[in-house]
Amino acid sequence: QAAIPRWELDEAVANLRRAFDYYAEAGEVARAVSIAEYPTPTHPGHPSGVTQLISQALALVPVDSPEAGRLLSRYGTATGQEEGDYQSAQAAFAQAVRIAQQTGDAAQETRTLAYAAQADFFSLRQRECIEKATRAIELGHHTDELLAQVVAHYSAMNALHPLGDLEGARRHAEAMLTGAERLRDRYWLASALSRNEIVSRLEGDWQAARNFSDRGLAVSSQDPRLLSFRALLEYETGNYGQGQVYLEPLLESM
Numbered sequence: 387q388a389a390i391p392r393w394e395l396d397e398a399v400a401n402l403r404r405a406f407d408y409y410a411e412a413g414e415v416a417r418a419v420s421i422a423e424y425p426t427p428t429h430p431g432h433p434s435g436v437t438q439l440i441s442q443a444l445a446l447v448p449v450d451s452p453e454a455g456r457l458l459s460r461y462g463t464a465t466g467q468e469e470g471d472y473q474s475a476q477a478a479f480a481q482a483v484r485i486a487q488q489t490g491d492a493a494q495e496t497r498t499l500a501y502a503a504q505a506d507f508f509s510l511r512q513r514e515c516i517e518k519a520t521r522a523i524e525l526g527h528h529t530d531e532l533l534a535q536v537v538a539h540y541s542a543m544n545a546l547h548p549l550g551d552l553e554g555a556r557r558h559a560e561a562m563l564t565g566a567e568r569l570r571d572r573y574w575l576a577s578a579l580s581r582n583e584i585v586s587r588l589e590g591d592w593q594a595a596r597n598f599s600d601r602g603l604a605v606s607s608q609d610p611r612l613l614s615f616r617a618l619l620e621y622e623t624g625n626y627g628q629g630q631v632y633l634e635p636l637l638e639s640m
Contacts, residue, residue, distance in 0.1 A: 399426060399434045406439055415446050423456050425533075427573060428467040430508050436464040452494070455485030459498040466505030475505045493534075496525040500534040503541040512545035519545070519558075536565040536574050543581050547588060556585045576606040580615060587619050595619055608639040 402421050409418035422443030426436055440461045447453040459482040466475030479502035486495035499522035506515035522538035539562035547555035559581040566578035579602035586595035599619065602612040613636035620629035 395427060395429060395432075395434050399436055399439070402426070403435060403439060406443070410442070410446065419443050419447060419453050419457065423460060425460070428464055430467045431470065433468045434464075437461065437469055440464060450485055450488070452485065452489055452491065455482045455489070455491070455494055455498075458482035458485070459494065459501060462498070462505060463501045467508050470509075472505065472509040472511075476502065479505070492525055493529040493531050496522050496529050496531045497534040499525065500531075500538040500541070503538055503545075507541045507544045512549055515541050515545040532565055532569050533571070533574070536562055536569055536578070539565065540574075540577060540581065543585075547584065552585060552588060555581075559585050572605055576602050576609045576612060579605065580609070580611045583612075583615055583619075587615070587622075592619070592623055608635065610636060610639050613639060 402424060406418050406421045409415075409421065422440050426434070428434070428436065440457050444454060444457050444461070447457065458478045462475040462478035462482065465471045465478065479498055482498040483495055483502075486492070486498060499518045503515045503518035503522060506512075506518060519538040519542035523535055523542075526532075526535040526538065539558040543555045543558035543562060546552075546558065559578070563575075563578040563582055566575045569575070579598050583595050583598035583602065586592075586598060596616075596619065599612060599616045602609065603616070606612065613632050617629045617632040617636060620626070620632065
């Protein structure tokens with residue numbers, strides 16, 4: 387996930403598809419499933435083929451198996467964000483949570499709740515998002531699922547600031563940054579810095595917002611979120627020339 391830019395996802399999924407087909411045809415189910423489980427990032431509204439890949443993998447494993455639970459968790463993320471199919475996503479997440487609880491896998495339950503919260507946010511269901519993210523964070527304290535905790539804080543922050551709870555949003559943004567620094571993943575570190583930039587900008591702390599933006603762009607100079615937020619910050623504070631400086635690479639990256 388940290389090896390290529392997020393916007394080169396289609397090529398990565400095509401490579402995974404070739405590997406999956408090879409192992410599935412060879413009857414090496416465990417390897418095929420492990421490829422389908424790979425945590426590829428998702429573009430909201432941009433189908434990459436991950437949903438279809440996971441569906442094929444699900445047909446290879448027993449319905450209530452731990453493998454099915456992991457695949458269903460990934461399926462919920464892909465179909466909820468890429469396909470915009472909220473109902474199918476939540477059904478997959480619910481089944482994944484049931485399997486995790488039946489098998490006593492708290493780590494998998496944490497991951498599933500975190501990604502279910504993210505799907506809630508993308509469907510503008512802020513209250514449901516906050517509820518699931520909170521459960522994931524509480525469970526995460528008893529597991530080593532650092533990535534899931536980062537994702538849960540990300541989702542909670544995204545849900546809270548549109549509701550006007552900037553204090554709550556800040557707490558989650560700060561906790562997300564602490565986790566992302568430990569995780570050492572470029573995408574999630576850039577994400578955490580962008581969330582802290584948002585809170586600072588909404589509070590009118592322009593210098594703090596620029597500092598977070600600078601740190602984020604140093605991590606990922608072509609990240610569309612960081613570029614768009616920085617252009618917005620400069621335009622909102624009357625620095626139109628500087629706004630254009632960030633708008634041009636944003637258009638290139640998009």
